[in-house]
Amino acid sequence: MNKVRIIARIDINNDSVVKGKCLEGLRKIGRPNEMSKKYYEEGIDEIVFLDAVASLYDRNSLIDILKQATKETFIPITIGGGIKTIKDIKDALSAGADKVAINTQAVKNLDFIREAAEMFGSQAIVGSVVARRHRYRWEAFIDNAKHRAHKDATDWAAELEKAGVGEIMVTSIDNDGRQKGFDVDLVDALTKRVNIPVIASGGAGSSNDIIKLCKNTNCDAVAVASLIHYGVENISEIKSNMKRNNIRVRL
Amino acid sequence: MKIVIVDYGIGNVQSIFNALSQFKNVNVILSDSQDEIMRADGLILPGVGAFKRAMKELKRRNLPNVLGSYILQGKPLLGICLGMQLLFERSEEFGYTEGLGFIKGSVEYFPGDVSDKLPHVSWNSIEKQELSWSDTIFSDIKNKDNFYFVHSYICKPKDQSIILSKTKYGGIDFCSSIRQGSIHACQFHPEKSANSGLNVMKNFIDIVKKGE
Numbered sequence: 001m002n003k004v005r006i007i008a009r010i011d012i013n014n015d016s017v018v019k020g021k022c023l024e025g026l027r028k029i030g031r032p033n034e035m036s037k038k039y040y041e042e043g044i045d046e047i048v049f050l051d052a053v054a055s056l057y058d059r060n061s062l063i064d065i066l067k068q069a070t071k072e073t074f075i076p077i078t079i080g081g082g083i084k085t086i087k088d089i090k091d092a093l094s095a096g097a098d099k100v101a102i103n104t105q106a107v108k109n110l111d112f113i114r115e116a117a118e119m120f121g122s123q124a125i126v127g128s129v130v131a132r133r134h135r136y137r138w139e140a141f142i143d144n145a146k147h148r149a150h151k152d153a154t155d156w157a158a159e160l161e162k163a164g165v166g167e168i169m170v171t172s173i174d175n176d177g178r179q180k181g182f183d184v185d186l187v188d189a190l191t192k193r194v195n196i197p198v199i200a201s202g203g204a205g206s207s208n209d210i211i212k213l214c215k216n217t218n219c220d221a222v223a224v225a226s227l228i229h230y231g232v233e234n235i236s237e238i239k240s241n242m243k244r245n246n247i248r249v250r251l
Numbered sequence: 252m253k254i255v256i257v258d259y260g261i262g263n264v265q266s267i268f269n270a271l272s273q274f275k276n277v278n279v280i281l282s283d284s285q286d287e288i289m290r291a292d293g294l295i296l297p298g299v300g301a302f303k304r305a306m307k308e309l310k311r312r313n314l315p316n317v318l319g320s321y322i323l324q325g326k327p328l329l330g331i332c333l334g335m336q337l338l339f340e341r342s343e344e345f346g347y348t349e350g351l352g353f354i355k356g357s358v359e360y361f362p363g364d365v366s367d368k369l370p371h372v373s374w375n376s377i378e379k380q381e382l383s384w385s386d387t388i389f390s391d392i393k394n395k396d397n398f399y400f401v402h403s404y405i406c407k408p409k410d411q412s413i414i415l416s417k418t419k420y421g422g423i424d425f426c427s428s429i430r431q432g433s434i435h436a437c438q439f440h441p442e443k444s445a446n447s448g449l450n451v452m453k454n455f456i457d458i459v460k461k462g463e
Contacts, residue, residue: 002367002373002375002420003373003374003375003397005373005374040445043445045374045399070265070266070269071269071272074266074269074270074442074443074444074446074448074449075399075443075444075445076399076401076440076443093262093263094263094265095265096263096265096266096269097263098263098299098401098443118301120300121299121300121301122370123299123300123370123372123401123402124299124300166370166372166401167372195368195369196368196369196370197370197372197373220368220372220373250374250397
């Protein structure tokens with residue numbers, strides 16, 4: 001088993017970090033660069049900045065935040081939210097991002113993913129799958145969980161893999177921000193459908209939730225937000241607890 | 252001291268620039284100009300993405316020849332990730348593509364019996380081989396320290412004695428760094444590997460300083 005990566009997920013609205021529940025009711029809780037720097041110093045493995053409303057309001061305000069972050073944090077950085085064109089990706093990568101996460105535009109035009117993976121390499125393209133439980137399946141959503149993609153989330157992940165994404169980040173709408181644990185079934189179903197690394201997002205309320213997820217699925221990375229934003233546990237506490245439970249991490 | 256990062260239109264060069272800019276008395280330049288490269292005290296060859304496209308971009312700028320002349324001066328060069336792979340004679344990515352040929356050997360896809368997902372996207376540890384780490388980019392790095400990897404292809408040097416470290420992934424031990432004379436190269440991204448990676452950068456700068 002690989003070392004599980006712990007990723008700080010920082011959702012942004014304008015110049016503030018925001019967090020809600022089920023991707024709704026966003027509250028301002030801090031400054032993006034202050035938080036990314038703090039998590040870097042505490043030993044986070046990666047950072048994801050997501051423009052929480054970009055695809056709704058048709059804009060992308062992350063570049064300045066990204067430029068600052070790459071001057072003070074020397075770990076992989078992904079940005080997402082509102083990425084629509086090859087130029088958007090080029091701008092993000094030349095500002096210092098290593099990867100871009102794409103959801104809405106992939107649903108609208110899967111050729112965009114093919115073109116992007118060809119141009120920048122699969123390692124730079126993360127397929128973002130945002131899913132809501134519907135009976136025994138999961139439905140994929142776009143526009144920051146506002147609209148149905150009319151696709152089964154696990155089928156969609158497999159399509160994204162085929163189109164050339166290098167990783168999948170799966171976010172559970174039901175569990176996001178509730179701090180009651182991950183949707184283990186969703187992550188399990190999804191990791192069984194694809195052969196590329198999977199990042200699980202939505203629901204981490206304690207390191208025990210992460211341990212439960214890692215013991216029951218083959219996920220490669222976990223994204224945490226509320227858990228660290230609200231200081232429930234810091235990154236070294238999370239990692240030490242994981243290590244005590246025989247999950248490999250970078251210490 | 253001047254370090255030039257070869258900027259040939261591929262990959263995330265800004266992060267390497269930012270990482271090197273952490274250190275005092277280092278003038279870091281992004282450039283694809285022959286003059287700048289030949290006058291550099293140290294050179295970094297970065298790269299992410301596809302081997303074939305990278306070679307095309309290097310050739311378009313006449314850089315294979317320039318890099319060859321630079322190396323003949325005996326000055327330090329550090330290849331990072333795809334920048335390491337490009338130093339080899341050939342890659343089997345998309346069939347067969349000729350590389351820069353400064354290092355004997357080839358670049359191949361992870362063997363079929365790799366028991367884990369590809370691409371290899373992970374923090375992973377590097378292990379010492381017979382080659383000593385003193386006076387290299389790992390001079391003060393601890394054995395089994397962790398670095399950030401993103402790749403699906405691995406380097407297979409013909410001469411095993413140039414292997415500086417190996418890394419295990421999916422049951423496969425692959426060459427994760429080399430040192431051949433003034434050339435150092437690593438498969439991982441030092442600019443994305445937190446403090447351990449910054450130390451590798453610092454060690455490279457020290458090597459450059461000694462050569463000045």
